[in-house]
Amino acid sequence: DIQMTQSPSVLSASVGDRVTLNCKASQNINKYLNWYQQKLGEAPKLLIYNTNNLQTGIPSRFSGSGSGTDYTLTISSLQPEDVATYFCFQHNSWPTFGGGTKLELK
Amino acid sequence: EVQLVESGGSLVQPGGSLKLSCVASGFTFSNYWMDWVRQTPGKSLEWIGEINTDGSKTNYAPSIKDRFTISRDNAKSTLYLQMSNVKSDDTAIYYCTRTEYRYVMDAWGQGASVTVSS
Numbered sequence: 001d002i003q004m005t006q007s008p009s010v011l012s013a014s015v016g017d018r019v020t021l022n023c024k025a026s027q028n029i030n031k032y033l034n035w036y037q038q039k040l041g042e043a044p045k046l047l048i049y050n051t052n053n054l055q056t057g058i059p060s061r062f063s064g065s066g067s068g069t070d071y072t073l074t075i076s077s078l079q080p081e082d083v084a085t086y087f088c089f090q091h092n093s094w095p096t097f098g099g100g101t102k103l104e105l106k
Numbered sequence: 107e108v109q110l111v112e113s114g115g116s117l118v119q120p121g122g123s124l125k126l127s128c129v130a131s132g133f134t135f136s137n138y139w140m141d142w143v144r145q146t147p148g149k150s151l152e153w154i155g156e157i158n159t160d161g162s163k164t165n166y167a168p169s170i171k172d173r174f175t176i177s178r179d180n181a182k183s184t185l186y187l188q189m190s191n192v193k194s195d196d197t198a199i200y201y202c203t204r205t206e207y208r209y210v211m212d213a214w215g216q217g218a219s220v221t222v223s224s
Binding site for chain 1: 149151168208
């Protein structure tokens with residue numbers, strides 16, 4: 001199985017900050033990487049698919065990048081409603097999720 | 107509006123069986139592959155498996171293969187997850203998901219809670 005490691009596990013940032021979340025795969029996943037946002041008490045929500053494709057309806061402050069084994073989700077200007085846990089998900093082979101990054105307001 | 111509504115979650119004894127259902131609305135169910143994903147009490151997410159549009163092909167995660175079966179009834183716009191020989195590790199919230207493209211899960215239900223305990 002491909003292991004997905006997210007860092008940091010917890011991130012505190014202020015409104016307006018540029019925030020970067022990281023996801024590292026144990027092997028090359030050929031950009032087959034999605035990002036999901038999960039707010040407290042809710043189901044996960046698709047933000048970005050295949051590394052850098054913004055899902056319909058998702059604000060443009062969210063963006064994704066990466067290749068090979070290293071991927072990032074960037075929020076250009078953090079908003080209060082972005083407080084959530086973010087999960088990466090690879091589907092290059094048997095699909096696996098990362099452990100998540102909890103994003104908090106400072 | 108796309109909606110996925112799971113039901114059937116409950117407390118089940120180890121070794122027992124349970125069947126979850128997911129009723130879809132707001133889109134043409136028969137046009138989409140569907141997946142199940144679960145989330146453990148520790149909040150880890152695990153992809154369980156998928157089914158193609160007509161139900162003729164399924165794929166499962168190695169951890170549940172041969173114990174769980176995914177099926178669908180397109181006439182009823184309903185997805186199913188038959189769980190057998192359940193273990194304590196199967197305790198989780200089970201989400202029904204629609205896949206817009208293969209493994210791109212773009213719509214999720216609210217989840218069904220399954221607890222395996224004696």
